[in-house]
Amino acid sequence: xxxxxxxxxxxxxxxxxxxxxxxxxxxxxxxxxxxxxxxxxxxxxxxxxxxxxxxxxxxxxxxxxxxxxxxxxxxxxxxxx
Amino acid sequence: xxxxxxxxxxxxxxxxxxxxxxxxxxxxxxxxxxxxxxxxxxxxxxxxxxxxxxxxxxxxxxxxxxxxxxxxxxxxxxxxxxxxxxxxxxxxxxxxxxxxxxxxxxxxxxxxxxxxxxxxxxxxxxxxxxxxxxxxxxxxxxxxxxxxxxxxxxxxxxxxxxxxxxxxxxxxxxxxxxxxxxxxxxxxxxxxxxxxxxxxxxxxxxxxxxxxxxxxxxxxxxxxxxxxxxxxxxxxxxxxxxxxxxxxxxxxxxxxxxxxxxxxxxxxxxxxxxxxxxxxxx
Numbered sequence: 001x002x003x004x005x006x007x008x009x010x011x012x013x014x015x016x017x018x019x020x021x022x023x024x025x026x027x028x029x030x031x032x033x034x035x036x037x038x039x040x041x042x043x044x045x046x047x048x049x050x051x052x053x054x055x056x057x058x059x060x061x062x063x064x065x066x067x068x069x070x071x072x073x074x075x076x077x078x079x080x081x
Numbered sequence: 082x083x084x085x086x087x088x089x090x091x092x093x094x095x096x097x098x099x100x101x102x103x104x105x106x107x108x109x110x111x112x113x114x115x116x117x118x119x120x121x122x123x124x125x126x127x128x129x130x131x132x133x134x135x136x137x138x139x140x141x142x143x144x145x146x147x148x149x150x151x152x153x154x155x156x157x158x159x160x161x162x163x164x165x166x167x168x169x170x171x172x173x174x175x176x177x178x179x180x181x182x183x184x185x186x187x188x189x190x191x192x193x194x195x196x197x198x199x200x201x202x203x204x205x206x207x208x209x210x211x212x213x214x215x216x217x218x219x220x221x222x223x224x225x226x227x228x229x230x231x232x233x234x235x236x237x238x239x240x241x242x243x244x245x246x247x248x249x250x251x252x253x254x255x256x257x258x259x260x261x262x263x264x265x266x267x268x269x270x271x272x273x274x275x276x277x278x279x280x281x282x283x284x285x286x287x288x289x290x291x292x293x294x295x296x297x298x299x300x301x302x303x304x305x306x307x308x309x310x311x312x313x314x315x316x317x318x319x320x321x322x323x324x325x326x327x328x329x330x331x332x333x334x335x336x337x338x339x340x341x342x343x344x345x346x347x348x349x350x351x352x353x354x355x356x357x358x359x360x361x362x363x
Contacts, residue, residue, distance in 0.1 A: 004125045010097030063136035064096040067129040075124070 004071035005064075012038075012060040014072035019052045028057035038065060045069045051076065082358040084108045085226060085265055086294040086310045087303045088145060088171075092117035094126035099133045103140035105300040106307075111145040114159050115173055123155050127162040134166035143168045145203070150174035151184060160187050165195040169225070174233070175204035176211040181221040188223075201225045203267070207233040212251060215258035226265035226293070229255045256291035270296035277305055284309030312356045320353035321362065327353075 005013040024042050028035045038057050045066060046053050053072075057065065088109035091098050094117070102110045112133060118126045134144055146163045149155035150173040160170065172184055181204060188200055202223040206215050207230040219227055229251060235242040242248075252268065259266035268287040271280045284306045287295050295306055312320070326340040327350050338345040 004128075006094075008095070008097065010100065011095075060096060061100060061136075063132045064100075064129070067096075067132035068125070070132075071125045071128045074128070079124075 002072055002075035004075065005068035007056060007058055009058055010060055010064065011058050012065045012068045013056045013058075014068045015052075015054040015056075016049070016072050016076045017052045017054075019050060021050050022046060023052045025052070025054045026057065027055070029059050030057070037062070041065050042069065046073065049073065049076070082355065083143070084294070084358060084361075085143070085267060086359070087297050087306045088228075088267065088294060089142075089297050089300065089303060090117070090147070090270070093130040093133075093146070094118045094122045096129060096133070099129070100137055103138040103142065105142075105303055106140070107142050107297065107300075107303045108294065109143040109145050109169070110139055111147050111171055113147045114155070114163075115147050115149050123149070124158075127155075127159050131162040131166060134163060145169040145171050147171040147173065147205075151180050156184070157187055160184070160191060164188055164191040164200055165197050167200060169201045169203055171203045171205065171228070173205045173230070174207045174211065175218055176208055177214045178217040178221060180204075181218055181224060185221065185223050199223065203228055205230055206255060207231075209234060209237050212254060215254060216261065219258045219262040219264050224262075224264055226267050227255055227259040228267040228269065228296070230269050252287075252290055252292075260291060265293040266291060268292040268295040270298050271302070272298060274299040274302060277301075280305050281309050310359055312360050316356050317360045317362065320356040320360075323350060323353035324357060 001015060001017045003013060003015045005011050007013050026035060026039045026042060028038050038055060041062055042053060042055050085108050087107040088111050089105055089107035090111045090113050091102055093112045093114045099112065112130045114126055114130060130146055144167050146167050148159035148170060152174060175181060181202060192199060203226045204218055204224060205228045206212055218224065231242050231248055234251060235245045256266040271283040273279060280302055284295050288310050297303055297306060322340060323345055326345060327338045330338040
């Protein structure tokens with residue numbers, strides 16, 4: 001399991017754990033307004049990754065979610081911290 | 082002339098603080114990867130800063146990143162993420178010309194790979210060794226300004242920072258080292274963010290010491306420092322007349338600039354231009 005980001009205001013926390021196929025769970029503080037947009041970003045950035053991907057969005061802007069996803073993905077692929 | 086009166090530090094691991102940086106009007110914004118980021122968040126922070134540099138509106142502020150110092154295992158990874166998108170790399174604990182050259186070489190490879198122009202460096206002098214070598218460090222072509230910090234220096238000397246009389250000498254040495262190479266000299270931060278009067282006096286003193294700016298920790302400090310660095314009205318008026326006389330002489334093809342029967346020489350003209358820049362007069 002790897003994770004990136006925090007649960008602070010304006011941030012997002014991404015947790016990736018090993019799995020046989022990709023499964024995405026998005027929990028957004030602003031689900032009604034931005035849930036679909038967050039899900040779209042997660043789907044786009046995690047293509048080809050067989051893992052459980054949990055994104056907890058604390059009202060983060062799109063670039064923040066992308067940054068946290070990239071950090072988590074790179075750790076998942078073995079890049080050292 | 083590029084002004085660097087204020088450089089505002091923003092923690093590089095806090096997206097909420099980073100997203101509004103362009104609103105504060107600081108001359109320079111420093112996304113910090115060093116002291117404000119815990120070791121466990123260094124990896125996430127440098128990626129967040131890379132995205133911030135590409136997505137956040139910095140307004141008219143120059144984009145800086147303070148990387149981790151060359152004696153840590155983090156600085157190369159920091160450079161790899163930020164160099165393609167930053168204006169200035171701020172390097173803590175620089176101790177020699179060779180330190181700057183080592184960083185410059187790594188930056189050169191990244192710049193070449195990404196096809197970007199040469200990025201500037203502002204070293205921070207924080208140790209006695211760095212201070213001893215400050216005049217050499219200022220000579221490096223990438224160095225556009227020199228900053229300093231007193232914590233390590235006073236710890237090395239074993240004296241409390243607030244009572245360290247030697248810091249005025251350190252300040253003078255930084256100004257001389259930077260200015261003798263035509264670079265800017267930048268004073269350290271005033272850490273009491275509630276003391277507005279104290280900050281104004283501190284910034285005024287920095288200005289008269291020969292510094293071009295000071296570090297700030299809170300957006301509220303920006304306007305106070307800019308006010309402290311604003312020249313007096315009389316100096317602005319005199320400077321305008323000198324620059325106008327110089328422009329008139331140039332138009333008329335005259336080699337000598339005269340104002341009210343007095344000859345204006347080059348250093349006087351340069352000072353007048355600098356006064357107008359600090360007064361934000363075009």
